[in-house]
Amino acid sequence: MNPGEHLPGPLVPPHWLGERLGAAGPVVLDASVGARRTAARRIPGALRFDIDGPLSDPDAPLPHTMPDAARFTEEVRKLGLDDSGTVVVYDAAGIYSAARAWWMLRASGFDRVAVLDGGLPAWAAAGLPVEDAAPAAAAPVRGGFTARPRDGWFVGSGAVAQALADPGAVVLDARTRGRFAGTEPEPRSGLRGGHMPGAANLPFGELLDGAGRMRPVAELRALFAPLAGEGDKRLVFSCGSGVTACVLALGAELAGYGDLAVYDGSWSDWGRPSDLPVARGRAESPAELADRHVPVVAQPRPEGDAERP
Incomplete structure (x- = not known):
């Protein structure tokens, strides 16, 4: 190319x-x-x-x-x-x-x-070629790529706490509805069940069709709009360990949203035993989310909580 x-x-x-x-x-x-x-x-x-x-x-x-x-x-x-x-x-x-x-x-x-x-x-x-070989760990020739981190694209629990208390932001959790509600166990031991108070639940699988492809843009907008509005809010995505949160980020970008962030630690961080608050039960309705002001205070942690580029 x-x-x-x-x-x-x-x-x-x-x-x-x-x-x-x-x-x-x-x-x-x-x-x-x-x-x-x-x-x-x-x-x-x-x-x-x-x-x-x-x-x-x-x-x-x-x-x-x-x-x-x-x-x-x-x-x-x-x-x-x-x-x-x-x-x-x-x-x-x-x-x-x-x-x-x-x-x-x-x-x-x-x-x-x-x-x-x-x-x-x-x-x-699609009938396209597949090799019977594991992907290689390195290319024959090194490249000249240089990382230039963008501020605020990956965030820690402090920024998430601020977003939860900000009516101009929405935190969307990509985990299953059972894990969000705390009725299904977390796959990682030692984590509390439930969700961040004020967060909304949009399981990442709901963005995909029956063949595992991303839904059409109109359908993505219909999924995001009741929770995230029409594009004037900052969206912060969370999941279990910062992986499927990025599926929501991809879907949101396709749907036309622009102010996006991913909680790098996600529930592997927030769900650890700490003073960070956890709620259980159903997700709030769009109307409840629109009206809420959640006074969440993130407690400092000695490690693993710094916002990372």
């Missing part, structure tokens, strides 16, 4: 990438997590964007923490990316952890990145 070629948007369909795959095409990154990370299948030439490993802060007490600019720069350079390059990122689940990689690059000042709609399953279903 010519570095100057324009991406059609933050989401690209399989055929778009298929027509451009090859030495002159975009850098293709596999951002799969968990068991899917070790699967020995990939889009030809794909490289590993490993948010379970090097592309997470090794010193953080929480999972999937955004690394500092120096580490992120070094790891992305190993993938052969230059500042003028173009990236398409996917995962083996469909649209799941790829959105996290998209947001990390965007938060680092790099806008020439898109998510493959439907991920590897949609790619394979």
